[in-house]
Amino acid sequence: MSDIALTHVFVAGPGGGNPAPIVLDASGMTEADMQAVAREHGHESGFVLPAPAGSDCDFTFRYWVPNHEMPMCGHVTVGAVWLLNRVGRLPSSSVRIDTRSGVVHARVDNGLVEITQPEGTVSPVDASAVPELLDVLGITADDLADRPIRNARTSRTKTLIPVADLATLDRLRPDFSRVEQVCARLGSTGLYPYAVADSERHVFDARQFPRSSGYPEDAATGIAAAALVYGLLADGLITRDAESVRVRQGRSMGRPSEIVLRFADLGLWLGGEVR
Template identity: 55%
Template structure:
């Protein structure tokens, strides 16, 4: 197997985060081999390939155990962090080709060696669900409308469509028990890649909690989902839950899994029009069992 390095991405106070296997030199892997890496590790996995044109520095591919993905934010952040640690980055910004389009990565290092990574996402699109669609989403989550905040349910997208479900409070959010079969069925009907229920923790401070139940990744829940957090930021802006400015939005995810993660989103504006966002978070080397699996894969 190709050399696999595992990092935790979107960690919170150097803990939690979403484990991400990355192959820094994936030129020798075909798609079946890439998917096999994701299957063996049981997580979204990132693969770094040479650029195919002069407009980019690298090409990234992403797999979950069940299929290839067009874009994976935490794998992109983790891959850039590893490239920086290996001293293989060109000057920032780094130009990355993905199946969902071009992404720019901004990588900086502090004097103590900490590497900070942010990546771009395009302006989000937000489409409210119909009453029938909303009812089917609530059935998949086994909740009633009384558990929701007084906000609409949306499909929102920057790179991959996520369904935003506004819960009344964090306690109800963390009590959710989703039915994976029902989640997959409703996601396919409404053109979504995952349900993203969220709750407002502190609206003025722009702090939110969220959970991600993916459509068909091969596991029931994600500890951190950057693409969903970016979609949420545009949903919040659409609903006027947040003001139209570039102050950081902090999304905490994974608490119900015992792996608390922190994702930061900063919206960008041209005048009063949102034109995209920067998505970032902390990265840490994986220790323990996940690292042992990674090292096993290198042998």
């Protein structure tokens, strides 16, 4: 088995960040080997491979969770680029990464890693699925903020659920046995309830309950945070000239995390601290 390094990505305090096992040389690994790493560690795991000839990319990244392969994972990408930089394997401070969801650009500035996400899209959810969604989360319509529940997508579709306040967010106890069912009905890969923490400083708190990854909750989810930015934009809570948007996650799990997002010409830059 290839060497595995465990990174913690989007760290915002002691014990924080989302763990990401990384294999920097996965050339000899089969898909079964990769899935075995994810199952052993119980987290999204990343595998670095040579880029295809003629792709104009520097690396290929593959991503596995315990249950299946993923086309792209934000925090794993950040962790892998940070690790490649630390061991001196980045050809320059800006690289192109081949993934199954398309090319991802990454850059390193004074040790801080940022990666790109494409321009997002926002769409309404099936209103008939909302009562089931609220029941799965263990809340009622009175616990929601006065904004619509939406689906939003950069690399994957997430369902954005605006709750009234941080206390409501913290007390969510979903029926995890039904999350996959309601996500399938919504056409979503995860439920992402969120609350406004500081509207003037553009700080938001969120939790991620994935559809079928093999674990019930994520400590930090870059792809979901990127989708949230476009939901916030649609609701007028932020504007494109915002210096940054900060999405905090993981507090309820004892893993404080923070994802920093900034608008770019063709989408977003997202990054955060890695240890």
